[in-house]
Amino acid sequence: MNNLTMIVQAPALWIFEEDILNRSGLEWLGAHISLGKPLHRYEGTITINENTLLLEGFDNRQKAGISFEILKGQMEQLYHGFDKTFTALETRDLGLSWYPLRVTFQNEGDNKNVYLIINYRFGKTDNLEYFEFLKQWVS
Numbered sequence: 001m002n003n004l005t006m007i008v009q010a011p012a013l014w015i016f017e018e019d020i021l022n023r024s025g026l027e028w029l030g031a032h033i034s035l036g037k038p039l040h041r042y043e044g045t046i047t048i049n050e051n052t053l054l055l056e057g058f059d060n061r062q063k064a065g066i067s068f069e070i071l072k073g074q075m076e077q078l079y080h081g082f083d084k085t086f087t088a089l090e091t092r093d094l095g096l097s098w099y100p101l102r103v104t105f106q107n108e109g110d111n112k113n114v115y116l117i118i119n120y121r122f123g124k125t126d127n128l129e130y131f132e133f134l135k136q137w138v139s
């Protein structure tokens with residue numbers, strides 16, 4: 001990790017847009033069983049430093065560790081809610097108890113979307129609080 005001062009850290013699940021578009025039926029089913037976690041590919045922690053959003057954890061498809069960094073200057077948009085890619089149908093309760101947090105960012109000249117599920121526990125998340133925090137952080 002770089003030398004920046006840690007601001008916030010929490011458990012997180014995440015999935016990129018292309019992962020949702022290419023997910024298997026088994027992954028969809030796993031997100032809909034009663035004790036399963038929401039649809040995700042990666043599981044670990046989110047750390048927000050002075051200039052960096054860092055996702056570190058485990059890639060469930062590749063069965064390997066992962067570290068992914070988004071610089072504050074790469075962020076294009078924050079969105080708390082469902083969209084055409086991560087719909088309410090991707091959740092067990094059709095979106096009645098939580099919404100994904102989408103971060104759109106620049107990566108090698110393209111816009112990419114990552115969907116975050118922060119501090120998931122028993123059908124609840126801290127996504128709204130992190131959405132508000134990140135809005136202040138990027139401004």
